[in-house]
Amino acid sequence: MRHSPPVRALLTLLAAIGLTAALAVVNVSPALAKSDFSVRPFMGWSSWSVQSSTREGYGTDWLNERNILRSADAMAKHLKKAGYRYINIDAGWNANLDWVFEFDGNGIPTPDKGRFPRGIKPVADHVHGKGLKIGLYGAAGLEKTVYDRNSPILGTNCRAQDIAVQPLTPTNMWGGNWKIDYSNPCAQKYVDSIVARIASWGVDFIKIDGTTADNVADIAAWSKAIDNSRRTMWLTASAWPVPREAGEGLQPHANSVRVDTDIECYCDTVSSWTSSVDDRWNDLPAWLDVVGPNYWPDLDSMPINNNTGKGLQDGITDIERQSVMTFWSMASSPLYVGGDLANLDRKAISILTNPEVVAVDQAGRIPSRVTGGTQQIWKKQLSDDTLAVAVYNMGDTPADITVRWTDLGIAGKGQVRDLVARKNLGKVTGSWQATGVPPHGSRLVSIKPDVILPPDTSAPTTPAGPQATDVTATGATLSWTPSTDDVGVIAYDVYQDGTLKVSVTDPTAQVTNLNPGTSYAFTIRARDAAGNVSSPSGAVTVTTAPANPGTGYEAESGTLSGQAKVVSCEACSGGQKVGDLYQGGAMSLDVTVPEDGTYVLVMTYIAGDPTRGVFLAVNGGPAATLSFPSTGSWDTPGDFSTTVELHAGVNTLTFDSGTGYSPDFDKFTVSPA
Numbered sequence: 202m203r204h205s206p207p208v209r210a211l212l213t214l215l216a217a218i219g220l221t222a223a224l225a226v227v228n229v230s231p232a233l234a235k236s237d238f239s240v241r242p243f244m245g246w247s248s249w250s251v252q253s254s255t256r257e258g259y260g261t262d263w264l265n266e267r268n269i270l271r272s273a274d275a276m277a278k279h280l281k282k283a284g285y286r287y288i289n290i291d292a293g294w295n296a297n298l299d300w301v302f303e304f305d306g307n308g309i310p311t312p313d314k315g316r317f318p319r320g321i322k323p324v325a326d327h328v329h330g331k332g333l334k335i336g337l338y339g340a341a342g343l344e345k346t347v348y349d350r351n352s353p354i355l356g357t358n359c360r361a362q363d364i365a366v367q368p369l370t371p372t373n374m375w376g377g378n379w380k381i382d383y384s385n386p387c388a389q390k391y392v393d394s395i396v397a398r399i400a401s402w403g404v405d406f407i408k409i410d411g412t413t414a415d416n417v418a419d420i421a422a423w424s425k426a427i428d429n430s431r432r433t434m435w436l437t438a439s440a441w442p443v444p445r446e447a448g449e450g451l452q453p454h455a456n457s458v459r460v461d462t463d464i465e466c467y468c469d470t471v472s473s474w475t476s477s478v479d480d481r482w483n484d485l486p487a488w489l490d491v492v493g494p495n496y497w498p499d500l501d502s503m504p505i506n507n508n509t510g511k512g513l514q515d516g517i518t519d520i521e522r523q524s525v526m527t528f529w530s531m532a533s534s535p536l537y538v539g540g541d542l543a544n545l546d547r548k549a550i551s552i553l554t555n556p557e558v559v560a561v562d563q564a565g566r567i568p569s570r571v572t573g574g575t576q577q578i579w580k581k582q583l584s585d586d587t588l589a590v591a592v593y594n595m596g597d598t599p600a601d602i603t604v605r606w607t608d609l610g611i612a613g614k615g616q617v618r619d620l621v622a623r624k625n626l627g628k629v630t631g632s633w634q635a636t637g638v639p640p641h642g643s644r645l646v647s648i649k650p651d652v653i654l655p656p657d658t659s660a661p662t663t664p665a666g667p668q669a670t671d672v673t674a675t676g677a678t679l680s681w682t683p684s685t686d687d688v689g690v691i692a693y694d695v696y697q698d699g700t701l702k703v704s705v706t707d708p709t710a711q712v713t714n715l716n717p718g719t720s721y722a723f724t725i726r727a728r729d730a731a732g733n734v735s736s737p738s739g740a741v742t743v744t745t746a747p748a749n750p751g752t753g754y755e756a757e758s759g760t761l762s763g764q765a766k767v768v769s770c771e772a773c774s775g776g777q778k779v780g781d782l783y784q785g786g787a788m789s790l791d792v793t794v795p796e797d798g799t800y801v802l803v804m805t806y807i808a809g810d811p812t813r814g815v816f817l818a819v820n821g822g823p824a825a826t827l828s829f830p831s832t833g834s835w836d837t838p839g840d841f842s843t844t845v846e847l848h849a850g851v852n853t854l855t856f857d858s859g860t861g862y863s864p865d866f867d868k869f870t871v872s873p874a
Contacts, residue, residue: 241563242457242497242535243406243435245287245334246276249465250502250539252293255784256469256513259541261300264293265316270327275542277331283554284563287406287435287537288328289336294321302344308352308361308391309398310339325403336406336435337399339423341416342378343391355394359387372419373411374440375809376834383418389425396426396434405434412438412459417450424454437499437535441810441831442484445701448491457497457535460488464501464539467810468861470516471540472504474641476814476861478517478525482577482595485532486570486692487701489732493567500529505549506540513541519548523621524593524643526552530562531579531591531645557620558645561589571609571730573692573706576602580609580730587649589620594638605632606650608688608730613651620645660735661686661727664693664708667741673874674717674746675801675842680709684727684735692728696737697721714842717748749801751872752792759790763858770807772836773867778807782815782863788856792871794847799874802854803842808864809835815863818855819845829864838867844874 248269251259273288294317295310296302303311312320321337328335343365352361364387365379372380381388399407409416409423420438427434438447438455441462451458461484466476481500492498504515505522515522529536538553552558561581568581568589575596581589588609592602606612617626617633626633626646635644661684671678684690695703695710698721703710715721721744724737756779757767763786770778779788794800808831816824825843832839845854856863 240494240565242533242565243287244280244283244285244536244559244562245289245336246272246280246285246538246542247289247291247502248272249291250471250504250506251513251541252291253463253465253467254469254471254513255467259513261293262298264290266319266324269324272542273328273331273333275545276333279542279545279550280538280553281332283556283559285536285538285553286332287334287336289338289406289408289537291338291408292340292410294337302346304344304347304350304352306352307355307394308344308347308350309355309395310344320402321404322402329403334405335403336408337404338408338410339395340373340378341409341411341413341419342372343381344378348379354387354391357387357390359385359390361391364388364391371834372413372415374413374831374833375411376836377411377809380415381419381422383422389422392422392426393429396423396430400430400432400434404432406437407434408437408439410439412440412443412447412451414444414447414450417447417454420451420454439499445487448488452491452496456495457499458488458492459499459501460485460492461500464504466516466861468516470514471506473516474518474521476516478504478521479595479641481528482593483573483704486573486704486728487694489567489569490734494565498532498534498567500532500534502537502539503529503553504539505552506538506542507544507546507549509544509546512544515540515549518641520639520642522549522552524641526555526558527591527621527643527645528579528593530558531568531581531589533562533565533567533581536562555621555623557623557647561620561645564589569730569732570691571604572689573704576600578602578604578608583647586653587647589645589647590633591643591645592635592638593643594640597640599640600638601634601636602638602644603632603634606630609648609650610654610657610688610731611648611650611652612654615648615650618647618649620647657688657729657731658733659687660733661690661729663736664725664727664738667723667725667738669723669741669743670709672743672745673801674748675715675803676711676713677715677721677723677743677745678709678711679723679725679741679743681725681738683708686727686729686733688730690727691730694726694728694734696724696726714840715745716840717745720744749872751801751803751870752794754790754792754869754871756788756790756866756868759788762787762789768865770836770865770867772838773807774805775868778865778867780865782856782858782865783861784858786858786863788866790854790856790869791851792847792854792869793851794849794871796849798847799844800847801842801872801874802845803840803870803872804829805838805840805867805869806832806864807835807838807867808832809837810862813862813864816855816857816859817843817845818857819847820852821855824855824857832864835865847871
């Protein structure tokens with residue numbers, strides 16, 4: 202639950218001056234103040250990583266009372282002493298095995314009797330008996346089932362259809378629910394009734410998924426409902442990810458906000474480094490100016506669980522596991538584990554419970570990125586005037602990474618301590634070098650300097666002379682004069698019509714996935730290592746080239762294999778699409794071109810879930826991996842472009858899902874580049 206602004210400001214001040222311990226002796230009403238999570242990110246576990254896996258024995262059927270109790274017991278045994286508390290039950294607790302959601306006569310979600318035959322309260326009682334807390338999942342908007350039933354709303358003369366925006370408007374990230382009209386007081390009463398029921402079960406945490414800028418009012422209503430319930434609960438605004446433009450609107454209401462896409466690979470492991478783990482290093486910086494104490498940047502669950510070969514596997518190496526733990530801790534992200542807690546291996550327990558790394562997270566400070574690129578340096582001021590400094594090798598070969606005192610804003614000698622190894626490295630002057638950092642590896646040290654220089658408050662100069670150097674039908678290359686700064690520019694943020702499009706470290710950027718024949722306005726801001734941001738550059742207007750009509754091909758004309766099949770689709774060309782491209786599902790399509798050359802392939806696809814991928818091979822050659830962002834719902838087509846090399850005559854394009862999940866495909870257009 203959120204505070205009024207004065208209370209929230211007080212908590213922020215206490216955290217900033219290192220007086221968080223004082224909160225332990227403040228006696229306040231639960232309706233006006235939070236528990237210790239107000240100044241520290243929560244620590245725990247989420248069930249979704251297990252539910253998302255295709256490994257035998259896991260998946261959507263795994264979610265049930267027995268497995269939740271097993272997870273709570275494992276957390277109490279292995280992780281509780283380190284501060285992990287939350288057992289968060291994700292999507293499916295009120296859905297049967299056919300994924301049909303259940304609600305009572307007042308439209309309040311009810312636990313599925315097959316999964317939770319005794320309901321949620323006995324599960325919560327068991328979790329609380331272990332000294333832990335429990336969380337549940339919800340989604341933004343009004344469930345369509347509740348609307349269709351026109352359920353009466355408790356304590357009012359209203360029904361569900363009275364609180365829906367008319368005409369009916371899809372809302373949330375996948376368009377799965379109807380938008381709620383909060384100008385009707387019955388709308389808040391409806392959310393109150395859900396939270397009151399959840400509170401009566403003893404729930405301590407609520408995750409509201411699918412949150413976009415369109416759903417700020419939903420999160421505000423859930424926050425108010427938590428206050429009205431007078432039970433202390435953590436509220437997180439989630440999606441895959443929450444769009445950055447929603448950040449300021451959500452800040453007064455949510456305790457944390459999902460700033461990145463799903464960590465899971467939706468395959469037979471929890472995740473993989475390239476499926477989305479490594480995205481976090483480039484995506485977090487866009488949120489650093491809005492997150493902070495009581496509004497933590499949620500990087501999703503940590504795929505640190507089991508690498509023994511038995512049961513559900515992490516999908517990442519031990520080196521990558523440590524980098525995840527280090528990055529999440531430096532970010533002050535909530536630390537919650539993904540995977541099967543009952544099968545934690547010793548290395549996972551060691552990484553997750555290292556007290557000196559956990560303390561970096563729980564210090565409750567937001568970091569800044571000193572350098573970007575493949576050799577990144579991040580810093581974070583701890584409460585005792587000691588810096589935490591992390592280096593990351595995002596490249597594919599070992600690297601030596603030098604950290605200069607001038608870049609950190611310190612001087613003189615500094616006492617350096619390796620927080621992962623938990624050993625002192627001695628006093629050094631001027632710089633410290635992390636030698637032999639392996640690919641995807643990291644180092645985390647604390648530095649206690651003799652001198653901390655006054656904080657840099659000077660913003661970089663404004664990027665000058667932005668221009669478009671190359672424009673195609675679907676993309677543009679921009680360049681500008683580099684900015685200057687006292688401590689060094691670390692990134693340039695490129696905005697497309699006011700929305701952050703891409704962040705780069707050099708004064709040039711390629712912007713892709715634009716629509717043909719469309720005008721766009723781009724501006725650029727520079728950021729430095731201290732987090733200062735320049736004024737926006739002058740706008741450069743770009744009009745993409747008109748679309749070449751090219752040659753169109755319906756997806757359903759292809760040759761299908763595996764589970765792939767043709768299904769109806771009202772929004773699709775020809776009323777059909779190819780779906781079920783997962784775990785071996787594939788489609789081959791023959792296209793004909795007049796001459797050898799490079800061609801633009803525009804794929805019209807549908808993906809209501811987070812990023813989905815496909816392996817594209819041309820004429821049996823090496824396959825390229827393509828990643829498709831969500832189109833917002835499974836009823837909404839979108840376009841994705843790439844280039845392919847084709848020879849004169851007939852060419853065969855093969856779209857293979859491999860062991861993962863691919864989007865559905867509507868049609869394809871092939872035209873000269």
